[in-house]
Amino acid sequence: MTASLIVREHGTRRAPGRPRTGSGRLTARRQRPGLWFALPAAALLLVFFAYPLATSLLQSFFSTKGGESTFVGLDQYARLFRDPLVLKSLGTALLILVVQVPIMIALAVGLAYILNQAWVRFRSGFRLIAFLPAITTLVAYSVVFRVMMTTDGGALNQILGVFGAAPIDWLNNEWWARVAVIASITWRWTGYNMVIILAGLQAIPAELYEAARIDGAGRWQTFWHIVVPQLRPVLIFTIVTSTIGALQLFDENFILTGGGPNNATLTPVLYLYKIGFQQFDFGYADAIAWMLVVLTAIIAVIQFRILREKP
């Protein structure tokens, strides 16, 4: 969600010099309706966002285990650092971040680049097919992948078997379970990112390609020296969105592996769910949640830093 802030910087269509709102001249009396328009949302945000947010921060300084609430200071946060499962869940997020996101973005850029070439036939059809996974419900596609990844006679192993591969124990082996999660997420989100990148590609003025051609640049030179730098904001946007997605991963892992085997695919949110709603250790769950808030904020800051400096 942070990502939309980038759009605000780059995607604004307001003409320069045009005032932010057209009604700066209105008298105070005529400004009042604005409050009425905004009031329902403001009230709801106060009750269902600001208030629970404050509660959760407050509660993270308490221990609620055993039904009684006792003030424990920063103990819950200290627990985070000692808890091997927190480390493990962050490890999963990091793995997605370092392995899955680069693979997915590379695939998305490649596909978008190909599907932006004027000579490619059936481009609309290929784009539609590549985008199709993005319309599936997270739980539904995870269910389909889970069934396809059944070890004995599952569709995936049978397809691989045609090429001579031995059956793989996708969901019960620690490393294959990670591969399974990475493959599933890549299937679901590549087309989505492709469409965003495609929009970025189409915003590159044709004159740039023309100029590169006149200067005698080859295909690869054009790609690396024209396309990639021009795509920079869009690429940062997709990478940041995917990073935040990796931190907040839940549905896929919950359905595919339940975080197993041996917590190999445990994610921070899955762990939060288990601590909060299976062990009902609310204070600690809140601390895990605020760890996510801090990590997301760090990513947001890094994103703004990178965006501000010119390449």
Place this chain on the structure above:
Amino acid sequence: MATELIVTGRAHRRGIPSRARREPLLRRIVLRSPVYLVLVIASILSLIPFAWMVIASTHKTSDLFVTPLPILPGGEFWQNLGRLQESVGFGQVMLNSVLVAVLYTVFSSIISVMCGYGLATYRFRGRGVLMGIILVTMMIPMQVLLVPLFQMMASAGWIDSYQALIIPFLANAFGIFLMRQGFLDFPTTLIEAARIDGASELRTFYRIVLPVARPQIAALIIYTFISQWNSFIWPLLMLNSEDKYTIPVALNTMIGLSRVDYSGLMLGSLLATLPLFILFLVFQKQFVAGLLGGAVKG
């Protein structure tokens, strides 16, 4: 906001100009066939899970794990549907999902449109604060609210009710932000003209602004609908009775059964995807804009 990224009407003119005419035919074929090969492979990978979903939901569970796999749809669709209805009451489950998503979409969209318009058009007191809250809401992971909202719902006695699914998330910061951005681009001369003609603020909004903003609102509606339709973790926490389950929660329950009805599961997944697929086919432009949450402005 309208994007033509999937179906390219005019867009082909924006494609990278071809170098083809300068290259001999043989060289062209050699250079281009790998590209088509990549596209065909990518398409097959993209389509296999869909194909398998359709095939598997029309076969018996026992036929889904035999060698060789069935590659054509079978004739067990109605039996699977019947079993799905029998085991989890899937008809009711689908109705629940539609009801929750539609109610949520209607009210949340109204609130987003109104707030977005208010923020973009007027300079009332507290506007900056509200804008700040909305930006913060967008940046903060929603999961931080799980525990405190759960407690709020528990003490309000709303657990296992639909208001718990709908009301806490009615003010959707992202939707509001999207609408505000949209209304900032709204031609102010139209609003001024309506005011000079003596129209009330509400009438101006209703009669002048809403009709012009229709494409953006359509994207918002689709975005809102999808987000509720796909919502999983919150309904999972809130709903206890099976007859209130939404589709994702029901699918999750079916996985946990001691004897998993695999073809039923695949049919359920198919039915979960079908409404979105239809929405996508009918409202392609708004669907893409809505799904990407305004990430792409055409």
